[in-house]
Amino acid sequence: MPISLLNPDGQVLTMGELLPLLIQGAWVTLQVTFFGSLLAIVVAIPAALGRMSPWRALSWFSIAYIEVFRGTSLLVQLFWLFFVLPLPPFNLELSPYSVAIVGLGLHIGAYGAEVMRGAISSVAKGQYEAATALNFSGYKRFRRIILPQALLAAIAPGTNLLIELLKNTSLVSLITLSDLSFRARQLDQATFQTLEIFSLALVMYFVLAQAINLGMRSVERRLARGRMRGGLS
Amino acid sequence: MTLFDWTYAWQILPDLLRASLNTMGITLIGFLIAIVLGLFLAIGRRSRRSWLSWPIAGVIEFIRSTPLLIQVYFLYYVLPNFGVSMTAMQVGIIGIGVHYACYIAEVYRGGLDAVPRAQWEAVTALNIAPYSAYRNIILPQALRPILPPLGNYLVAMLKDTPVLSAITVVEIMQQAKNIGSENFRYLEPITMVGLFFLALSIALAYLVRRLELRLELR
Amino acid sequence: MTSPLSTSNDLSRRGNLTPLLPQEATAMHESKPVKPIVSFQDVTKSYGNFTVLDHLNLDVAPGEKVAIIGPSGSGKSTLLRVLMTLEGIDDGLIRVEDDLLTHMPNRNGVLVPANDRHIRRVRGKIGMVFQSFNLFPHMTALQNVIEAPVQVLGMKRAEACERAADLLELVGLGSKLGHYPSQLSGGQQQRVAIARALAMRPKVMLFDEVTSALDPELCGEVLNVIRKLGAEHNLTMLMVTHQMGFAREFADRVCFFYKGQIHEQGTPAQIFEHPQQERTCAFLSAVKEAN
DSSP states (O other), X not given: OOOOOOOTTOXXXXXXXXXXXXXXXXXXXXXXXXXXXXXXXXXXXXXXXXXXXXXXXXHHHHHHHHHHHHHSOHXXXXXXXXXXXXXXXXXXXXXXXXXXXXXXXXXHHHHHHHHHHHHHHTSXXXXXXHHHHTTOOHHHIIIIIIHHHHXXXXXXXXXXXXXXXXXXXXXXXXXXXXXXXXXXXXXXXXXXXXXXXXHHHHHHHHHHHXXXXXXXXXHHHHHTTTTSTTOOO | OOSSXXXXXXXXXXXXHHHHHHHHHHHHHHHHHHHHHHHHHHHHHHOSOXXXXXXXXXXXXXXXXXXXXXXXXXXXXXXXXXTOOOOHHHHHHHHXXXXXXXXXXXXXXXXXXXXXXXXXXXXXXXXXXXXXXXXXXXXHHHHHHHHHHHHHHHHHHHHHGGGGGGGTOOOHXXXXXXXXXXXXXXXXHHHHHHHHHHHHHHHHHHHHHHXXXXXXXX | OOOTTOHHHHHHHHSSOOOOOHHHHTTTTOOSOOOOSEEEEEEEEEETTEEEEEEEEEEEOTTOEEEEEOOTTSSHHHHHHHHTTSXXXXXXXXXXXXXXXXXXXXXXXXEEEOOHHHHHHHHTTEEEEOTTOOOOTTSOHHHHHHHHHHHTSOOOHHHHHHHHHHHHHHTTOTTOTTOOGGGSOHHHHHHHHHHHHXXXXXXXXXXXXXXXXXXXXXXXXXXXXXXXXXXXXXXXXEEEOSOHHHHHHHOSEEEEEETTEEEEEEOHIIIIISOOSHHHHHHHHHHHHHO
């Protein structure tokens, strides 16, 4: 029983017709989620290492990055990038797409840095000693021995962050990027079929979130190959 | 042109502060809604009557997995169709309150699960009515370890209030945008809003950590 | 009561516990002086007020098998750990073959703390097996053994795999190349750890209580591998162990460690059958009681 008011044009869209339009928006949402998470990972690992570094300048810089991007609201960060950068004194104009990816990536990356810090700390000290005994250099030791184990530990909290990222993408609609939320709003303004449109949008986000859950669980299975007691090799 | 126009910043400060009262008011009332509603949701989810626990679990999971923005749009544009008329601020507070109630319900659930089974059994054996049981025996034990996570969600909620600007709630971010568009200069208002959130969230985070320490020392 | 090789007179004459020179300890076998492959000179290490190595002096001859025994907290493991550069020392010098481990001469010939490159160069001559195995859980047995040769020595992967297979065969695990550590028993994991250390072709092998974490019935397989290594290869071995029977039968020299110093040392026969110092006797009888 669709509760919709006919808009002045008398046009009512069925669920079947709404869906493809929303899917276009969902595709943008997926892209932003994907590239945003890539940036977040690329930023989180050095930030975590910087935070744990014995060099004071480096650790202070990392702490500043983490606290600023966690402590201010994501929307503030997006608006800052979108409204402030194009004007003097920065004069840097980024497309809404770039602003979305950079803003989301840096924001979630700050939380990711804390997750990675916990994950790296959770790797047993004996692993460091074994690597030293085998004469690994610090870099090789981190890349081949510590990081793979840390990544596995980071998957559980990382999945939550990824879903947070997905939900946060809805805010890019407020800087005019045509993601799922933007399309939903657009359609609503055109047809006033508010109940169907937003219900559909909510369901689509829910489905995407579950897809992320399933995807991460299979990544975890692959990374944890052979680690489970009596598991398959 | 200087990097940061201090006179301009000083000029717009009163407007921003006034709007910040809105922000803090929304956060406080929304938080109250969240901690009360969250408790009921948690108890319902743990209920042994599956006709109650399953739907509630579904609702909690659904609201937690979907964006606050869409939920707020939903309430703002759909409710009038059902004859409910509320101001944007009221809708915003309810929207953010219900959203966080679902996160907080899970925190309560963890706290309630952590109360030793023996306590529940003692309550049954002594034939204490459910309301008194929760109020005097179960909740005091469940609540202490979950106060820090609750504090964290208070901070998170504060930082989520700008989302409500999308349904025209005039909180501090919306005010900053208005000021910026009037004066064609966004750097100062938005940076000041950022500093506002940063200062509040660091202060609240510090208080939460102090609270944690106090609880552990007992 | 005192044999020609009596240690007690030497020790009391020297006052402090400077150790036997290698030729004294192995006089039965050789008569010409041998240059030590590992040398601790006046090494001291403290944790705050607690001195864990106290002006330690120790020379180990090439191919010598030294067992280090003593009560817990006496610094035995620390001795191995500073040699493996897992921890630093506060004073003294450590030599491996001709190189200083922890220091290096700068341009003017003055000794300064060694830089990373120098330490890694010297450290490569030493291998270590740990009490808790410390295998890499995300790699199979074969991958564990080839990882260091490929990444550190730059060996070609195919060659490393061949060597690794041989080494794992040597320790009796030729059929478990593709198994992950979680699929292996403690004894098997420790044997993989030994193969992994051997893959780097060390001159000196350190064994830090390698059977202490194993169930009794699994100790034997590990000790057998060590025996085999000792018999077939001319490796220098330093072992911290509680396995007195094994030390007695396998070691060339036994050092009894107490409060950061070598309290007494000699051949297994000397230490186990005719201990001279009071503390040594106390320790050995306590151990006998426990068994």
